[in-house]
Amino acid sequence: MYVEKKYSAGNGFLMLLGSLATMLATGYFAVRAFQTQQHLVGLVWIFIAFVALIAMTGLFIVHPNEAKALVLFGTYKGTVRQDGFWWANPFLTKQAISLRVRNFETAKLKVNDNHSNPIEIAAIVVWKVVDSAEALFEVDDYARYVEVQSESALRGVAVQYAYDSHTPGEQSLSQNTDEVSLTLEKALKDRLLKAGVEVVEARISHLAYSPEIAAAMLQRQQASAIISARQKIVEGAVGMVEMALSMLSEKQIVTLDNERKAAMVSNLLVVLCSDHATQPVVNTGSLYT
Numbered sequence: 560m561y562v563e564k565k566y567s568a569g570n571g572f573l574m575l576l577g578s579l580a581t582m583l584a585t586g587y588f589a590v591r592a593f594q595t596q597q598h599l600v601g602l603v604w605i606f607i608a609f610v611a612l613i614a615m616t617g618l619f620i621v622h623p624n625e626a627k628a629l630v631l632f633g634t635y636k637g638t639v640r641q642d643g644f645w646w647a648n649p650f651l652t653k654q655a656i657s658l659r660v661r662n663f664e665t666a667k668l669k670v671n672d673n674h675s676n677p678i679e680i681a682a683i684v685v686w687k688v689v690d691s692a693e694a695l696f697e698v699d700d701y702a703r704y705v706e707v708q709s710e711s712a713l714r715g716v717a718v719q720y721a722y723d724s725h726t727p728g729e730q731s732l733s734q735n736t737d738e739v740s741l742t743l744e745k746a747l748k749d750r751l752l753k754a755g756v757e758v759v760e761a762r763i764s765h766l767a768y769s770p771e772i773a774a775a776m777l778q779r780q781q782a783s784a785i786i787s788a789r790q791k792i793v794e795g796a797v798g799m800v801e802m803a804l805s806m807l808s809e810k811q812i813v814t815l816d817n818e819r820k821a822a823m824v825s826n827l828l829v830v831l832c833s834d835h836a837t838q839p840v841v842n843t844g845s846l847y848t
Contacts, residue, residue: 561692563755566629566637571618571644581611617649626691628654638691654695660687661702664764665710672732673721680717680732681765682743684709686751686758693755701754708754709761712746722768732766739763 585608592601621627621642629636629651639645640658647653662685672678686705688694694701717732720739724731732739744761751758 561635561696563690563692564637566639566647568639568645568647571620571646574646575615575618575644578611578615582608585611613649614646615649617646617651618644619647619653620644624657624659626656626658626688628656628691628695630654635692635696640691656688656691656694658688658691660685660759662686663706663709665706665713667765668710668714668717669769670714670717672717673719676722677769678717678722678732679765679767679769680713680763682709682713683760683762683764684747684758685760686747686756688755689757690755693753698754701756704754705751705756708750709747712743712750716743716746722766732763736763 585604589601589604589608592598592604619627621639623642625642627639627645629639629647631648631651636651639647662683664683665681667679667681669677669679684705688701698704716739719742720730720732720735722732724734730738740760740762743763744758747758747761
């Protein structure tokens with residue numbers, strides 16, 4: 560397994576000046592050698608100038624938030640992370656890799672949730688390379704690897720949760736977004752660790768029922784909302800009826816038997832729980848007629 564290691568590169572400006580000075584000097588001495596008929600010495604100076612020219616090909620630039628992995632004849636030698644102008648063995652292959660934070664959005668995946676309902680889901684993944692050696696040499700294409708593994712992790716997380724929670728304490732994709740995001744982030748970290756990639760953040764960006772069941776699920780959500788609202792209304796109405804009976808009894812405004820209490824409770828519940836305004840009936844007789 561390849562792990563990133565530091566490579567100590569030389570100062571590029573010093574090597575550039577040294578190579579240029581060497582080439583100028585060797586050119587001067589080569590010309591003098593040929594003028595004095597010292598051809599062998601002239602060839603030596605030309606060879607030295609050629610070596611200086613080859614040495615200049617070892618110069619390279621590292622940009623901010625970038626790394627250069629150095630490989631010598633198929634052997635990994637190290638990575639230069641410090642930005643600047645550097646020099647290394649000219650026979651080293653220098654592979655650039657960005658260390659900047661990247662993000663991408665997965666495709667809209669069609670999966671089944673925990674209740675086997677088909678849903679559409681997508682996520683935004685924010686990531687960056689933290690180990691250049693692993694990213695370059697442990698996987699074939701680390702950027703493509705991140706995309707494929709992100710979609711696979713998203714599918715795995717989606718089947719663990721229901722779209723909507725139908726029982727108390729049940730976590731769902733639509734209501735527990737923070738918990739789902741943490742689960743997705745952990746799944747991605749486990750999958751991308753071998754590629755030298757760190758997951759900065761992962762969040763759901765799209766969530767919806769599949770078109771073929773969207774209408775039916777909308778009716779189900781509306782029915783659940785109506786039932787919940789009715790439950791609140793009934794709880795409030797019962798409290799108001801209880802309060803009314805208690806106040807009538809405490810202030811001794813009127814004494815009602817059980818049958819009249821039941822009738823009063825029925826009338827109050829109808830008034831309080833009705834969808835529309837009720838029409839009052841005025842009793843012109845006595846209390847019992």
